Each structure stands twice: as structure tokens, then as C-alpha cells.
Amino acid sequence: MKNLITTTAIGLMLALPAAAETKTDVQVTSPTDSAQVTVEQGSANDTFFKAIPHSISASGMIGKRVYVSETAMDPSKAVKAADQNWEDIGEVSDVVIGMDGNVDAVLVDVGGFLGIGEKTVAISMGSLRLIPDGDTENAYFVVVKGDKAMLDQAPAYEGDMQTSWADVSETEAMKVNNSAEAAMHKAGDAAKASAAAAGQAMDNAAEATKQAASDAADKTKAMAKDAAQSTKQAANEAGQAIDEAADKAGAATKEAAAKTGSAIDDAVDSTAAAVGQVGQASAEDGQQVDIASVDPDVLRGEGVYGPNNDKVGDVSALVTGSDGSVQGVVIDVGGFLGIGAKPVEIDTNQLTVLQDNHSITVHTGLTEEQLKTMPKYEG
Structure with a gap:
């Protein structure tokens, strides 16, 4: 902007x-x-x-x-x-x-x-x-x-x-960022609420256990003959209550974590999509150029976009032959902010480089799922 x-x-x-x-x-x-x-x-x-x-x-x-x-x-x-x-x-x-x-x-x-x-x-x-x-x-x-x-x-x-x-594209990107931040806050609030519910369930289970133990003691004093059976029954009930509380707490925590992860993924994808659409050369406005003519320092770090113009990775390195010509590129796929990404190698014949007056964009016909199934680049 x-x-x-x-x-x-x-x-x-x-x-x-x-x-x-x-x-x-x-x-x-x-x-x-x-x-x-x-x-x-x-x-x-x-x-x-x-x-x-x-x-x-x-x-x-x-x-x-x-x-x-x-x-x-x-x-x-x-x-x-x-x-x-x-x-x-x-x-x-x-x-x-x-x-x-x-x-x-x-x-x-x-x-x-x-x-x-x-x-x-x-x-x-x-x-x-x-x-x-x-x-x-x-x-x-x-x-x-x-x-x-x-x-x-x-x-x-x-x-x-x-x-x-003011630039309309930046305004839209800021709206997306604000929306992403709101989604992350909402996910965090949901996680806190679920954790509080899980804590309350465990407190209730502990109280039930305490009450069951007290009842068992009273029954032991009143009827020694039936004390063992009553204690066993109380212990079974307490154990079942603890198991149910633990299951509820585990399910609530998993659900909260899933919601949080989904919200973060949606936020990152939305932000990346908005920023990517602002800065990438389109097929209508861009001109296809030979990858060998692009400055390697410019090419490194460029986003790579799939069949639906979704960002599928980033160029991290160039693969050159013995004669110095560019044979392919290494693309980091998946991960978050570069952490946990998988590097894979793609030949130049599977890439299309578009250039307009403002940017250079790399496109491929492979989807992110297809790239993730490729062998890890070990070069």
C-alpha cells in the first residue's frame, strides 16, 4: 500500500x-x-x-x-x-x-x-x-x-x-487481521470456559467421593457385619463418579483444544489468503517468465500458490545442475511460521513464474496435500 x-x-x-x-x-x-x-x-x-x-x-x-x-x-x-x-x-x-x-x-x-x-x-x-x-x-x-x-x-x-x-487493499487486510484476532480471543475464552467446567466437574467428583467415604464410615459403625459390603459399594460408586468426571474433563479439554486449533488455523489461513491475494501476480495481469531469468535472491522466500490460488508453501532454496542452471526449487510445505514445515523438491517444469509491474509469483498445479505426500528433500 x-x-x-x-x-x-x-x-x-x-x-x-x-x-x-x-x-x-x-x-x-x-x-x-x-x-x-x-x-x-x-x-x-x-x-x-x-x-x-x-x-x-x-x-x-x-x-x-x-x-x-x-x-x-x-x-x-x-x-x-x-x-x-x-x-x-x-x-x-x-x-x-x-x-x-x-x-x-x-x-x-x-x-x-x-x-x-x-x-x-x-x-x-x-x-x-x-x-x-x-x-x-x-x-x-x-x-x-x-x-x-x-x-x-x-x-x-x-x-x-x-x-x-488510504489503500483499499490494506484496509481489507486489516479487517481480516482484526477478524483473525477476534477469532483467536474467542477461542481462548472458550478454552478457559471449558477448563473451568472441567475443574468444577472434578471438584464435584471429589465431593461425591468424600460423601461416599463418610457414608461408608457411618454404616461401618452401625452394622459391622455389612460394613465391608457397604464400603465396597461406596468405593465402586466413587470410582465410577471419578471415571465419569475424568471422561467429561478429557472430552471438554479435547474439544476446547480442537476449537482453539481450528480458530488459529482459520485465522492464519484467512490472513495468509488476504495478504497473498494482495501481493501476487495474477494470470490475467502477470506475464510468464523463465525461472532462470529471476534473481535467486528475489525468488527465495516467495510464496508458492496451488491450482485454486491457495498458498501451498514458500520457496526456501534453488536446486541447480552441474552446469549451474536451475533444475528445480525446494518448497517448505505445512508448518506454522516456518516451524515444522516439510521441504520438498519440485522440478521447474512443474512451476509457472508470473511477473507484473509490482511482484513475482510462483504457481504450481500441485495441491498442498499432494506436496505433503512427496519425499522430504535431504539435499
């Missing part, structure tokens, strides 16, 4: 009236190089651009991995893969535009795990180098000169990143 809002804001700012000339010369300057770019405008009032050569969109920048290199890079030379001396430091989360319409900096989320413990730093646009990807047309690597220590010492960005627009 934030990406869409930022792109919309950039579009509005760039749509402001420009100079009244047919062609506008824009000087792009960085610490190591400069380039003269001619922008062709295509309307009588010089407001709209027909084309802007050698340019990138903010939506294309947001989400890109950012690498740090101790050596300076030449933007005129393409590379076919991320340099082994580069270090992946994080991901572009936003673009900061000044009131003059110029891009001042990009915001990069660095450090942390699953968004926990990370911080956002603002890196000036002039410090970034966009290195062309030699394997993919119109693709590039984002590199900044420096080292990891530089980022550790960099101050966290404290600018106001709030916006006044």
Missing part, C-alpha cells in the same frame, strides 16, 4: 506544469559521473511527457535489494549477477521527494529478522549506483559504496512517513 501511495504522490508531483519549451534538458549529476538527458514532451501546452529516456519509476525502485560495496562501481558496465564482494544490506521501502520535486533520498530497511529489530536509514540518491543487470533487460542492481560498519553507525530515519491516502 505504501508503495502505491508513494508512486501516486510522485506521479502527481511530476505532473506539475513544466517549462514552456518543447524539449527540456535535464542535468543528472552524481559524485562520479554525469549525463545529459533530453526529455521529449508531447503536448501543445508542454505539460505532459511523451517519453523520458534513461529513467526509472519509483514503483520499480521500491522493494529492490540494496548492496554495499567497499569499492566504487562503474554504472556503465553491466554485471550478470550480484558481485560476491557485495553485501546485501536491506530493501528500498520508500522514496523521499523534496518540495522542489527532486528525489532527495531513498529509505532502506536494514538489519533485523522478519521486520523485527530493523531500522530505516535514508541514503542520498547521489550516493547510489544503479548497475545494469547483464542477464535481464531493463533490470539493475542498487549499490552504495561503503561497508557494514557505516550502516550500523548511520542514524535511523525519523522523518514523517505518514500519508493522507
Whole structure:
């Protein structure tokens, strides 16, 4: 949602009236190089651009991995893969535009795990180098000169990143999350109530046992001859009462646990489905691409969707042949937040990779049940 809002804001700012000339010369300057770019405008009032050569969109920048290199890079030379001396430091989360319409900096989320413990730093646009990807047309690597220590010492960005627009998709996702949280609370309340009922049943059984023992003692004093029989009968009744109470308590606990587990599963499935539908490239809007053309760092961690667009797992690793070509992928199936998941290997001919302007999505014709029956990947 934030990406869409930022792109919309950039579009509005760039749509402001420009100079009244047919062609506008824009000087792009960085610490190591400069380039003269001619922008062709295509309307009588010089407001709209027909084309802007050698340019990138903010939506294309947001989400890109950012690498740090101790050596300076030449933007005129393409590379076919991320340099082994580069270090992946994080991901572009936003673009900061000044009131003059110029891009001042990009915001990069660095450090942390699953968004926990990370911080956002603002890196000036002039410090970034966009290195062309030699394997993919119109693709590039984002590199900044420096080292990891530089980022550790960099101050966290404290600018106001709030916006006044609301994204329908995020609103719907928040509704799903709220619904999931309510379901989990409801399941927890049901479990507490069932546990309380089980405790009361056990207390009643203990009281019945106590009463039966007391009756047995009275009968022993009154009729010694019948004491043994009465005591045995009382013990049998007490034992049966305890057994019944234990059975009721066990059944209530099992039912509560089943309800709790079902509520959690429904909540997680609903949340995953909502988030997955927001971020995945559809068959109508996405374009099928060769899996070998996708950056491995981008492919790892991507969700895999089954025949009904239900998420069936996540890509955890790539399987390559002796010649370095991608032969298949390893998908983690089942589990909860990655815990208890089963890794299985799928050949590339059983996968379809779709790409649109915002995301890459992996699809397969196999269901989650079919994947769970496959042998565990031991590679």
C-alpha cells in the first residue's frame, strides 16, 4: 500500500506544469559521473511527457535489494549477477521527494529478522549506483559504496512517513487481521470456559467421593457385619463418579483444544489468503517468465500458490545442475511460521513464474496435500 501511495504522490508531483519549451534538458549529476538527458514532451501546452529516456519509476525502485560495496562501481558496465564482494544490506521501502520535486533520498530497511529489530536509514540518491543487470533487460542492481560498519553507525530515519491516502487493499487486510484476532480471543475464552467446567466437574467428583467415604464410615459403625459390603459399594460408586468426571474433563479439554486449533488455523489461513491475494501476480495481469531469468535472491522466500490460488508453501532454496542452471526449487510445505514445515523438491517444469509491474509469483498445479505426500528433500 505504501508503495502505491508513494508512486501516486510522485506521479502527481511530476505532473506539475513544466517549462514552456518543447524539449527540456535535464542535468543528472552524481559524485562520479554525469549525463545529459533530453526529455521529449508531447503536448501543445508542454505539460505532459511523451517519453523520458534513461529513467526509472519509483514503483520499480521500491522493494529492490540494496548492496554495499567497499569499492566504487562503474554504472556503465553491466554485471550478470550480484558481485560476491557485495553485501546485501536491506530493501528500498520508500522514496523521499523534496518540495522542489527532486528525489532527495531513498529509505532502506536494514538489519533485523522478519521486520523485527530493523531500522530505516535514508541514503542520498547521489550516493547510489544503479548497475545494469547483464542477464535481464531493463533490470539493475542498487549499490552504495561503503561497508557494514557505516550502516550500523548511520542514524535511523525519523522523518514523517505518514500519508493522507488510504489503500483499499490494506484496509481489507486489516479487517481480516482484526477478524483473525477476534477469532483467536474467542477461542481462548472458550478454552478457559471449558477448563473451568472441567475443574468444577472434578471438584464435584471429589465431593461425591468424600460423601461416599463418610457414608461408608457411618454404616461401618452401625452394622459391622455389612460394613465391608457397604464400603465396597461406596468405593465402586466413587470410582465410577471419578471415571465419569475424568471422561467429561478429557472430552471438554479435547474439544476446547480442537476449537482453539481450528480458530488459529482459520485465522492464519484467512490472513495468509488476504495478504497473498494482495501481493501476487495474477494470470490475467502477470506475464510468464523463465525461472532462470529471476534473481535467486528475489525468488527465495516467495510464496508458492496451488491450482485454486491457495498458498501451498514458500520457496526456501534453488536446486541447480552441474552446469549451474536451475533444475528445480525446494518448497517448505505445512508448518506454522516456518516451524515444522516439510521441504520438498519440485522440478521447474512443474512451476509457472508470473511477473507484473509490482511482484513475482510462483504457481504450481500441485495441491498442498499432494506436496505433503512427496519425499522430504535431504539435499
